[in-house]
Amino acid sequence: MSESVERINERLASDYEAGFVTDVENDSLPPGLDEDTVRAISARKNEPEWLLEWRLKAFAKWKTLTEPEWAHVSYQKIDFQALSYYSAPKGQGDGPKSLDEVDPEILRTYEKLGIPLHEQKRLAGVVAVDVVFDSVSIHTTFKDKLAEAGVIFCPISEAVKDHPELVKKYLGTVVPISDNFYACLNSAVFSDGSFVFIPKGVTCPMELSTYFRINAMNTGQFERTLIIAEEGASVSYLEGCTAPMRDENQLHAAVVELIALDDAKIKYSTVQNWYMGDEEGRGGVYNFVTKRGLCKGRNSHISWTQVETGSAITWKYPSVVLRGDNSIGEFYSVALTRGRQQADTGTKMIHMGKNTRSTIISKGISAARSENCYRGLVRVAPTAEGARNFTQCDSLLIGDTCGAHTFPYIESRNNSAVIEHEASTSKVSDDQLFLCQQRGLDPEKAVSMIVNGFCKEVFRELPMEFAVEAGKLLEISLEGSVG
Amino acid sequence: MLSIENLQASVDEKAILKGLNLSVGAGEVHAIMGPNGAGKSTLSNVMGGRPGYEATGGSVTLDGVNLLELEPEERAYAGLFLAFQYPVELPGVSNMEFLKAAVEANCENRGVEAPNTPAFLKAAREACAQVNLNPDFLKRGVNEGFSGGERKRNEILQMIMLQPKLCVLDETDSGLDIDALQVVADGVNSMRSDDRGFVVITHYQRLLDYIVPDFVHVLSDGKIIKSGGSELALELEKNGYGWIEQEVA
Numbered sequence: 001m002s003e004s005v006e007r008i009n010e011r012l013a014s015d016y017e018a019g020f021v022t023d024v025e026n027d028s029l030p031p032g033l034d035e036d037t038v039r040a041i042s043a044r045k046n047e048p049e050w051l052l053e054w055r056l057k058a059f060a061k062w063k064t065l066t067e068p069e070w071a072h073v074s075y076q077k078i079d080f081q082a083l084s085y086y087s088a089p090k091g092q093g094d095g096p097k098s099l100d101e102v103d104p105e106i107l108r109t110y111e112k113l114g115i116p117l118h119e120q121k122r123l124a125g126v127v128a129v130d131v132v133f134d135s136v137s138i139h140t141t142f143k144d145k146l147a148e149a150g151v152i153f154c155p156i157s158e159a160v161k162d163h164p165e166l167v168k169k170y171l172g173t174v175v176p177i178s179d180n181f182y183a184c185l186n187s188a189v190f191s192d193g194s195f196v197f198i199p200k201g202v203t204c205p206m207e208l209s210t211y212f213r214i215n216a217m218n219t220g221q222f223e224r225t226l227i228i229a230e231e232g233a234s235v236s237y238l239e240g241c242t243a244p245m246r247d248e249n250q251l252h253a254a255v256v257e258l259i260a261l262d263d264a265k266i267k268y269s270t271v272q273n274w275y276m277g278d279e280e281g282r283g284g285v286y287n288f289v290t291k292r293g294l295c296k297g298r299n300s301h302i303s304w305t306q307v308e309t310g311s312a313i314t315w316k317y318p319s320v321v322l323r324g325d326n327s328i329g330e331f332y333s334v335a336l337t338r339g340r341q342q343a344d345t346g347t348k349m350i351h352m353g354k355n356t357r358s359t360i361i362s363k364g365i366s367a368a369r370s371e372n373c374y375r376g377l378v379r380v381a382p383t384a385e386g387a388r389n390f391t392q393c394d395s396l397l398i399g400d401t402c403g404a405h406t407f408p409y410i411e412s413r414n415n416s417a418v419i420e421h422e423a424s425t426s427k428v429s430d431d432q433l434f435l436c437q438q439r440g441l442d443p444e445k446a447v448s449m450i451v452n453g454f455c456k457e458v459f460r461e462l463p464m465e466f467a468v469e470a471g472k473l474l475e476i477s478l479e480g481s482v483g
Numbered sequence: 484m485l486s487i488e489n490l491q492a493s494v495d496e497k498a499i500l501k502g503l504n505l506s507v508g509a510g511e512v513h514a515i516m517g518p519n520g521a522g523k524s525t526l527s528n529v530m531g532g533r534p535g536y537e538a539t540g541g542s543v544t545l546d547g548v549n550l551l552e553l554e555p556e557e558r559a560y561a562g563l564f565l566a567f568q569y570p571v572e573l574p575g576v577s578n579m580e581f582l583k584a585a586v587e588a589n590c591e592n593r594g595v596e597a598p599n600t601p602a603f604l605k606a607a608r609e610a611c612a613q614v615n616l617n618p619d620f621l622k623r624g625v626n627e628g629f630s631g632g633e634r635k636r637n638e639i640l641q642m643i644m645l646q647p648k649l650c651v652l653d654e655t656d657s658g659l660d661i662d663a664l665q666v667v668a669d670g671v672n673s674m675r676s677d678d679r680g681f682v683v684i685t686h687y688q689r690l691l692d693y694i695v696p697d698f699v700h701v702l703s704d705g706k707i708i709k710s711g712g713s714e715l716a717l718e719l720e721k722n723g724y725g726w727i728e729q730e731v732a
Contacts, residue, residue, distance in 0.1 A: 440589040
């Protein structure tokens with residue numbers, strides 16, 4: 001390994017600037033998981049009977065499932081009885097309040113993280129934000145303005161109360177409760193998350209975003225997000241995540257469901273920066289997430305863009321089920337692993353409708369002693385006449401102690417389908433580094449520039465504000481210095 | 484301005500430079516010629532601090548600063564520029580963004596104010612014109628899909644933008660046709676000034692028809708074995724290196 005790479009890897013031993021703990025009193029359930037836990041969560045949220053039954057059904061199913069082991073990751077088995085399944089800052093349990101009622105400590109947390117909660121402090125209200133702290137939503141901005149356009153944007157626990165017919169109609173229709181081990185667990189114990197409903201013909205007047213933070217110790221976060229775009233509606237939604245540095249692993253098992261009806265468009269972007277653990281691999285978030293979109297209507301369009309830099313382990317495959325004719329699914333991903341991080345991420349594109357199209361662009365970057373996997377499935381059903389897929393998977397290695405792996409699966413059951421797959425693996429070479437250094441760039445800057453160049457095709461897909469942030473995040477992650 | 488004293492260097496623990504001495508004054512152009520394997524490229528790489536090229540003795544001093552004690556980027560700040568024999572690609576990193584970051588880093592570390600964006604753009608476009616590259620090249624990835632000649636011209640473009648004190652050209656003429664050679668030479672000649680020195684490393688006399696050196700040195704087996712004026716290059720062209728090596732032996 002060259003001296004420059006050694007210098008970088010030294011610096012990669014990172015300062016995680018979101019790694020502080022907020023000192024608030026919590027109302028938490030004691031560790032442990034049984035039917036009573038599920039009932040207790042439901043009771044804290046004053047949920048209707050039908051939802052409790054839904055949860056219990058999921059829990060009964062979950063008990064029959066075993067943890068999946070096919071991913072290219074290794075970790076100590078999670079003791080599900082040692083986790084707490086609900087934690088809310090005291091007094092915040094009933095959902096969002098006006099900002100005056102939010103604990104100032106929590107407000108300071110978001111200030112430190114650079115998340116704007118005061119609408120007037122925003123530049124012309126570009127982004128509406130829902131903030132989720134451990135198991136509850138703390139605050140949602142711009143609700144009134146959105147309501148004028150007919151857009152519903154609120155914590156899912158609130159939607160259960162205010163819009164039960166919508167939640168009932170769509171919850172679990174894209175990711176059924178029995179889908180997989182973690183999704184099933186989520187269905188039983190999900191805490192909070194965002195609910196978005198864009199009515200027919202409406203273009204959401206601003207970007208929507210949710211900011212997730214895990215604060216409490218030994219707590220699982222099980223958020224549940226549901227986004228529905230009716231006929232001809234469109235929305236762009238962003239999601240960001242951080243957690244404090246703790247020696248214990250934290251579990252994050254989210255479920256996100258997207259539903260696009262005829263001619264609707266949903267763009268979902270994630271910048272994931274959960275705590276990754278220390279150099280020796282102690283601590284960090286286990287990020288076991290099920291994200292799936294259903295292109296239910298004709299000409300509908302769902303696009304996932306993700307920038308994954310955090311978590312000790314990432315297990316995540318944002319997928320699109322292309323049921324409507326002429327529907328479009330897209331997946332653009334940058335996954336950066338460093339330290340002892342392990343990522344097994346990719347997508348599934350399930351073509352069912354005629355002339356459905358999908359695009360997959362995946363960029364994996366591995367450094368230090370991390371493992372980075374792309375795992376993707378392109379399935380063309382017999383009904384998917386004229387389906388097309390294009391996949392491009394590129395891996396970039398920094399140094400020679402990391403790993404990059406690609407597992408593409410293709411199942412085509414229609415002869416008219418056209419499926420293309422391109423893959424490449426490259427290294428940040430000593431020659432590239434030396435060129436940059438000779439021109440005056442220090443190795444950290446050089447690597448971040450090379451990595452940013454490598455990710456360009458994905459960053460282009462992010463909303464402008466996020467693209468800048470993502471670039472910076474990569475830079476910070478690579479430099480390991482406080483930016 | 485540049486003083487190399489008794490420089491010894493090895494690659495993979497094999498001694499390549501065996502006590503090399505060279506002194507370059509401000510405003511001078513020195514050509515280093517020599518047969519294959521003499522250590523020409525090793526000299527430029529050791530000066531630049533490329534990993535794997537280890538100086539085992541001696542010193543390389545630029546205006547009083549011993550370059551061998553510095554990181555590669557610090558050598559750039561001290562005023563050293565290497566034009567590479569084989570410039571590599573940086574896919575997706577635009578020339579513009581690369582140049583801007585490089586200019587800013589150098590300015591910052593040399594304690595001068597970096598040009599503002601309009602001034603930078605203007606300078607970059609002018610430099611493009613000087614090396615006969617379409618300004619669209621600024622938007623393309625660094626050397627990405629460039630021909631050999633375009634890469635070399637891009638090196639000169641970077642040299643013009645970074646305004647170094649000492650330019651070392653490592654076989655910049657290799658793989659160039661006559662037209663590209665002329666463009667590269669014009670770029671170098673336009674940068675000749677009283678406060679800048681050049682070390683032009685080349686295998687062939689051809690380049691020196693375009694960049695006329697003040698001094699020519701013959702490098703053989705890790706040492707400079709003969710020095711002279713530009714006429715020495717012509718003599719080498721005619722008679723090869725053998726006679727000098729014999730003369731010295």
